[in-house]
Amino acid sequence: MSKRTLDAFFKPPPKRTKPDNTSTTNEENNPSPPQSPDNHPTYPHSIAKLPTHLEKALSEAIETSNREGKIMNNQPDLDCVYFQPFLPRRTANELFRVLRAELPFYRVVYFAKRGGVDVEIKTPRFTTVFGVDEECFFACDDDDAGDGNGNVNADATPAAADINSNSQYRTSPLTLRKSPTTTTTSSTLPKYTYPPRPIPSILQSLKKAVESATKETYNFVLVNYYATGEDSIAFHSDDERFLGFQPSIASLSLGAEREFLLKHKPAPATTTMTGSADGGGGSGGAGGTTIKLPLSSGDMILMRGTTQANWLHSIPKRKGRGLAGVGGRINITFRRAVIPAGTDNYYHYNVGSGGGLGVG
Ligand SMILES: O=C(O)CCC(=O)C(=O)O
Structure with missing residues (x-):
């Protein structure tokens, strides 16, 4: 499969820049041989695994980073935790470059009803998404081996719902399975409008780190590229509603601030948001406090x-400030969708038809 990533749409292609800190480690000078990339029928191209030195930097960063976070609950109904930073700047910046080069990004165009009329909405950023709601998970035949109870191995539990860390040993492809814990009695898979994509290995360590810091588990990874x-x-x-009651969403920034x-929110009577963040609803704000957080890389x-x-x-x-000085930013949100409607919504707005790279 030919690889068409975002880089193909930007001229000149980004240089393989040195990390911010000019000193380089032996591993960066002599990186370990690349592992085989992740392939899946739902991916438009293969997705490389995280380079070993970055994987290591990530696990070190996780051990030493400010894991507690600052609780922000000094405003009515506000309950946030600000990890400033969660990852060191250097690791975050390198992760930004790797993810920007490897993930398939889309510029989704969709239609939304506004005053009874179909209006074309062009998403004002690149997006991509991986994951599946609680009713399903991804596993492969290898995962089932050795367990007479039909449970998958420890790395491929329904909660993980993704490509597990043993993926280099896998001999059969990941397929969608019905979750044993689902509340619906039917054993057939939900009829998804868009085929769900397993979370690739390149995002796995990050997901685990975020889950550990936030004490939550996530089955979706949504990525915005500004x-x-x-x-x-x-x-x-x-x-x-597909996110359940009082959802926890962790939002990580990489790259430009x-x-x-x-x-x-304004009083309910004046709230007009539906569908997605870009449909023009929700001017919001009844004149209250606007909190501004300058989110930096990490x-x-x-x-x-x-x-x-x-x-x-x-x-x-x-x-x-002139666009040249702004640079790109990747935002990764980790979420948990409870029902198939969430899966369809996320793929509709963040992948769409799956075409149109660079469109818009
Ligand atoms: O880019 C961000 O920090 C925010 C992203 C966001 O609000 C979303 O994906 O819903």
Whole structure:
């Protein structure tokens, strides 16, 4: 399969830049041989594994980083934890470059009803998503071996719902399975409009680290790529019913600093948000406090409890400083969808038809 990543759409292609810190380790000078990449029928191209030295840096960073975070609950209904930083700048910046080069990103265009009329919405940033809701998980025949109870091995539990760390030993492809814990009685798989994609190995260590720091488990990884200061996400909240009651969403920043805004929702009668963050609803804000967090590379914010039900958040366009100085930013949100409607929603808005790389 030919590999078409975002890099193909930016001229000149990004240089293999040296890490920010000019001193290089032996492992960076003599990196270990690359492991075989992840392939899956739902991926548009293979996705490399995380380089070993970065994998190591990530686990070291996790042990030494500020894992406690700062609790932000001094406003009505606000319940956030600000990890500043969660990852050291150097590790975060290298992760940014690797993910930008490896993940398949999309510029999704979709239609939404506005005043009874179908309006075309162009998502103002690149997006991609991996994962599946609680009703299913990914496993392969190898995972089933040796367990007469039909349980998959420890790394491929339904909670993991992803490519596990033993993926280099796998001989059969990952397939979607019905979760044994699902509340529905039917043993048939849900009819998804978009085929769910397993979370690739390249995101696994990060997911585990975020789960450990936030004491939550996630089955979705949504990635936003803001290529320039013109890319943005409008005020919205992630309060869809498919996320369950009081969802916890961890949001990690990599690359250029961007301002993250939080403001309390207006009275319900004036709230008009539906569908996605980019559909033009939810101007929000009844004149209350707007919290501004300058999210730097490696910072993470956990939004939990009553936050999503009551607060809106956004990344506004960054103007006035010239785009050249702004640089790209990747944001990774870790979430948990409980029902198939969540899976369909996330693929609809973040992958779409799966085409149109660079469109928009
Ligand atoms: O980029 C960010 O920090 C925010 C992303 C976000 O709000 C979302 O994906 O729902």
